[in-house]
Amino acid sequence: MKVAVVGASGPVGSATVRALLDGGAEVLAISRRPPLGAKAAAAAAAAAAADGVASPAGAAAVALPVDDPRLTFAAGSAGHGAALAAAFTAAAPLDGVAIITPGTAAPAGLVGSALRAAAGAGVPAAAVVSALMAGRPELTYGVRLGEAEAAARVAAAGMASLAVVRLANFYDNWLAAAPAVAAAGVLTDAFAPATRIPSVAVADAGAAVAGALTRAVAASAGGGGVAGVAVYRVVGGVETGPDVAAAIAAATDRPVVYVAASPAATAERMVAEGVPRWAADSAIELYGWMNERGGAADLGEAE
Numbered sequence: 325m326k327v328a329v330v331g332a333s334g335p336v337g338s339a340t341v342r343a344l345l346d347g348g349a350e351v352l353a354i355s356r357r358p359p360l361g362a363k364a365a366a367a368a369a370a371a372a373a374a375d376g377v378a379s380p381a382g383a384a385a386v387a388l389p390v391d392d393p394r395l396t397f398a399a400g401s402a403g404h405g406a407a408l409a410a411a412f413t414a415a416a417p418l419d420g421v422a423i424i425t426p427g428t429a430a431p432a433g434l435v436g437s438a439l440r441a442a443a444g445a446g447v448p449a450a451a452v453v454s455a456l457m458a459g460r461p462e463l464t465y466g467v468r469l470g471e472a473e474a475a476a477r478v479a480a481a482g483m484a485s486l487a488v489v490r491l492a493n494f495y496d497n498w499l500a501a502a503p504a505v506a507a508a509g510v511l512t513d514a515f516a517p518a519t520r521i522p523s524v525a526v527a528d529a530g531a532a533v534a535g536a537l538t539r540a541v542a543a544s545a546g547g548g549g550v551a552g553v554a555v556y557r558v559v560g561g562v563e564t565g566p567d568v569a570a571a572i573a574a575a576t577d578r579p580v581v582y583v584a585a586s587p588a589a590t591a592e593r594m595v596a597e598g599v600p601r602w603a604a605d606s607a608i609e610l611y612g613w614m615n616e617r618g619g620a621a622d623l624g625e626a627e
Contacts, residue, residue, distance in 0.1 A: 325541055328352040328412060328447075330402055330438050331424030335496065336453060338388055339530020340422050340537075341395070347534060350394045352415045354408065356401045402426075402434035405441045412445035420449035420541040422533055423476075429602045431472040439479035448544040451487040451537035452476045456522060456557060458490055462613055465606035477553060484544035485552065487536035491529050492522040492559045498568050506576035511569040512583050514590040514611040520618060521568075524560035532558040587611055 327344060331337040332353035344351050389395060396415070400407040402425045412418055421442045425434040435452055442450055458473055460466030473488055480486040505511045515521060524532075536556050543554075563571075569582040585593075587608040594604040 325419050325538065326350040326352075326415070326417070327537060327541070328354055328415060328418055328421045328442075329424070330354045330400070330408065330421065331426065331453075332388070332397075334424060334426065335494070335526045336491070336529050336533065337422075337424040339527050340424065340533040341388055341530075342527075343531040343534035344422075344537070345389065345392060345394060347538065349534075349538075350396075352396050352398060352411065352418070353388065354398045354400045354411055356399065402438040405437040408438055408441035409445055412442055412447060416445060418442075418445070418447045420451070420537050420544070421447050422451045422453070422537045424453045424533070425472075427600075427603055429468070429600075431468060432475040435472045436475035436479045439476055439483075443480060443482045448483055449485040449487075449537070449540040450476075450480055450483055451489055451533055451540055453533060454488055454490045456490050456492055456559070457610060458488075460613075463606075463609055465610070480553075485540040486554070487540040488553065488555045489533050489536045490555065490557050491532075492524045494526050494529070495523045495560065496526045498523075498572070502572050502576070505569075505572050505580055506578045509579055509581065510583055511565065511572065511580055512585045512590075513565055514585055514587045514608060514615075515565045516584055516615040517566050517582060518564060518618060519611075519615050520562045520564055521614070522559040522562050524558050528560050529558060532556065 325348070327349055329337055329341050329344070329351060332341050333355035337353075337355065341351050341353050398407075398411040398414075400411055402408070402423060412421070421438075423435060423438045425431055425438070428434060439450060439452070452473070454469050454473055457463050457466040458469035460470075476486060476488065501511075536554070540554070565582040565584065569580045573580040590611070591604040591608045594607065595601055599607075
């Protein structure tokens with residue numbers, strides 16, 4: 325199986341690439357920030373010259389096995405359809421493509437652009453990453469993700485199989501904060517103490533995307549899987565804020581308590597940390613919606 329991954333430098337994208345390689349696939353990793361090194365340099369330069377896409381200066385190398393002969397690289401992004409189409413055509417024939425878009429206030433355009441490029445290059449199967457809130461009319465970003473999924477269905481109409489993978493919150497977000505939380509003895513977030521939070525590890529999310537793409541490829545070739553459109557919900561577990569605080573305390577052998585912060589204070593903290601205002605506002609809207617319902621029991625049931 326030979327596939328491409330768009331958005332390969334991010335956490336989910338790189339985890340997807342690793343899972344596909346572990347499964348024996350050949351992978352074309354496409355990213356704004358291809359790994360540094362001779363293998364990636366020529367591809368990055370060619371893509372930049374063709375469509376104005378370049379790796380940012382000083383971008384950190386992606387944690388991928390760059391010397392694996394089954395792994396090749398190209399510079400590009402979901403929003404640059406011409407560069408993607410060129411990369412897909414140069415790597416043809418491709419059996420499938422995974423699309424992992426960056427967080428944006430308008431994801432439909434990126435998803436549609438990437439899938440149109442893939443369909444135009446004759447790629448028969450695709451997997452698109454979304455989130456559990458997709459399609460929820462009560463949530464602004466849920467509506468936008470629903471629009472992105474609808475755009476994916478339209479753009480992939482000429483393909484044999486499309487997988488939509490809706491991911492939960494990442495455990496890795498908690499893990500990254502764990503040292504500071506343990507030092508302070510306090511875990512703070514806008515979730516109410518009783519709110520149940522569906523989460524998944526990034527590595528497992530990547531494995532799920534790789535698995536969904538593999539099934540879509542098999543379906544497109546008549547080898548099983550789900551023909552047409554399949555939707556997968558990916559949740560590793562469900563915990564409350566106090567559960568997470570207790571886990572950090574147990575792992576670090578230090579006392580940690582959970583304190584629910586106000587949504588407004590949490591939004592301002594997120595913005596101060598560099599999160600775009602639209603993303604902070606969307607997160608606070610989700611927090612409030614989940615707090616009203618207790619969390620995981622309702623999240624993701626709308627279609």
